[in-house]
Amino acid sequence: xxxxxxxxxxxxxxxxxxxxxxxxxxxxxxxxxxxxxxxxxxxxxxxxxxxxxxxxxxxxxxxxxxxxxxxxxxxxxxxxxxxxxxxxxxxxxxxxxxxxxxxxxxxxxxxxxxxxxxxxxxxxxxxxxxxxxxxxxxxxxxxxxxxxxxxxxxxx
Amino acid sequence: xxxxxxxxxxxxxxxxxxxxxxxxxxxxxxxxxxxxxxxxxxxxxxxxxxxxxxxxxxxxxxxxxxxxxxxxxxxxxxxxxxxxxxxxxxxxxxxxxxxxxxxxxxxxxxxxxxxxxxxxxxxxxxxxxxxxxxxxxxxxxxxxxxxxxxxxxxxxxxxxxxxxxxxxxxxxxxxxxxxxxxxxxxxxxxxxxxxxxxxxxxxxxxxxxxxxxxxxxxxxxxxxxxxxxxxxxxxxxxxxxxxxxxxxxxxxxxxxxxxxxxxxxxxxxxxxxxxxxxxxxxxxxxxxxxxxxxxxxxxxxxxxxxx
Numbered sequence: 001x002x003x004x005x006x007x008x009x010x011x012x013x014x015x016x017x018x019x020x021x022x023x024x025x026x027x028x029x030x031x032x033x034x035x036x037x038x039x040x041x042x043x044x045x046x047x048x049x050x051x052x053x054x055x056x057x058x059x060x061x062x063x064x065x066x067x068x069x070x071x072x073x074x075x076x077x078x079x080x081x082x083x084x085x086x087x088x089x090x091x092x093x094x095x096x097x098x099x100x101x102x103x104x105x106x107x108x109x110x111x112x113x114x115x116x117x118x119x120x121x122x123x124x125x126x127x128x129x130x131x132x133x134x135x136x137x138x139x140x141x142x143x144x145x146x147x148x149x150x151x152x153x154x155x156x
Numbered sequence: 157x158x159x160x161x162x163x164x165x166x167x168x169x170x171x172x173x174x175x176x177x178x179x180x181x182x183x184x185x186x187x188x189x190x191x192x193x194x195x196x197x198x199x200x201x202x203x204x205x206x207x208x209x210x211x212x213x214x215x216x217x218x219x220x221x222x223x224x225x226x227x228x229x230x231x232x233x234x235x236x237x238x239x240x241x242x243x244x245x246x247x248x249x250x251x252x253x254x255x256x257x258x259x260x261x262x263x264x265x266x267x268x269x270x271x272x273x274x275x276x277x278x279x280x281x282x283x284x285x286x287x288x289x290x291x292x293x294x295x296x297x298x299x300x301x302x303x304x305x306x307x308x309x310x311x312x313x314x315x316x317x318x319x320x321x322x323x324x325x326x327x328x329x330x331x332x333x334x335x336x337x338x339x340x341x342x343x344x345x346x347x348x349x350x351x352x353x354x355x356x357x358x359x360x361x362x363x364x365x366x367x368x369x370x371x372x373x374x375x376x377x378x379x380x381x382x383x384x385x386x387x388x389x390x391x392x393x394x395x396x397x398x399x400x401x402x403x404x405x406x407x408x409x410x411x412x413x414x415x416x417x418x419x420x421x422x423x424x425x426x427x428x429x430x431x432x433x434x435x436x437x438x439x440x441x442x443x444x445x446x447x448x449x450x451x452x453x454x455x456x457x458x459x460x461x462x463x
Binding site for chain 2: 113115116117118120121122123124140141142143144145146
């Protein structure tokens with residue numbers, strides 16, 4: 001697919017957020033982490049398996065009329081560490097950055113340890129400390145169980 | 157040196173902090189042996205045991221009473237609000253308002269950490285499921301310091317090194333002192349690689365063997381843990397393993413003169429009763445040392461916060 005075909009497929013958005021360079025197949029998980037589901041009022045475009053010069057194939061998510069905040073979008077670094085965020089105003093890119101993994105991940109992942117207190121009905125969010133960003137190693141604040149692989153499997 | 161508000165996990169202790177606890181425990185030991193003092197007079201310690209425990213609960217109770225304070229206990233869970241579906245967080249907030257500190261033992265891992273987030277007063281973890289039991293590790297260190305030495309220590313950790321997280325915390329703390337650690341366990345109960353990696357990260361390389369006799373003549377401390385029957389699918393296999401790790405008077409023939417044998421208790425038959433009378437047996441003193449060590453922690457967390 002050349003750039004011309006690409007443009008026919010997805011029109012640029014006027015205002016909002018474009019999340020680019022998502023690893024192919026992870027776009028739905030990105031929406032999940034951002035808490036964007038069927039209740040959303042925003043117009044969402046979702047492209048999967050788009051050809052990319054950088055990584056072969058990639059996914060793209062566009063959220064219209066909503067500028068996602070850096071701390072909320074940084075959570076997607078768990079599954080899309082190289083994703084880039086473009087903030088669009090009046091069809092112009094006004095801000096562009098690569099997601100950066102926060103030091104603490106709150107309420108995004110379920111602890112894999114079934115005996116962990118965070119998997120009960122206590123009034124708390126799961127909390128993971130990022131021990132290492134590359135490779136990703138997370139540690140549950142409560143039971144100290146580590147997560148290092150298949151992170152998407154633990155998305156709440 | 158000791159600025160902690162809660163005692164949840166040994167991971168959070170520096171060597172200096174451990175030393176400051178052990179030093180204070182040493183100075184409180186005479187009061188632990190009898191007489192007591194009034195350092196925490198008028199203070200209340202709440203004991204929240206959601207799981208049965210005799211030793212740890214009584215040891216904390218004794219420690220608080222020797223400091224002149226009082227204790228209150230949450231009765232069996234069936235009778236308490238928890239049975240009605242109240243969250244642990246709410247229980248902690250309510251009881252935290254009655255007492256000056258809380259001791260908690262709970263079957264879920266991470267429960268003590270959760271308690272510390274909701275409690276208005278210091279929380280001491282007395283065991284969170286298969287998780288941490290830091291006061292046990294501190295009393296083990298105190299025992300080693302009193303009965304052997306923490307510097308240039310050669311220690312063998314024996315038994316179930318896979319599931320026994322007490323041994324993991326102890327190994328981690330010993331690494332802070334540069335101890336020479338040998339792991340002795342059946343193949344199926346070896347220490348998990350992630351723990352060994354953690355120790356290696358602290359600069360401590362451990363040696364491993366399956367045969368107790370390999371190390372008996374070389375170590376200052378034998379730390380024995382119970383091998384639980386339920387870890388073995390085959391009862392015959394259990395019998396075989398349990399027998400090979402049993403300490404009797406004859407197995408101590410080649411031991412160093414000043415070898416000490418430790419055990420967190422309760423023991424089943426890992427150590428024969430005849431060993432009790434030898435100079436090597438320190439496990440009952442070890443159990444007593446829980447009192448001065450817990451007194452030190454209570455004094456640091458409750459008493460020293462007053463000034």
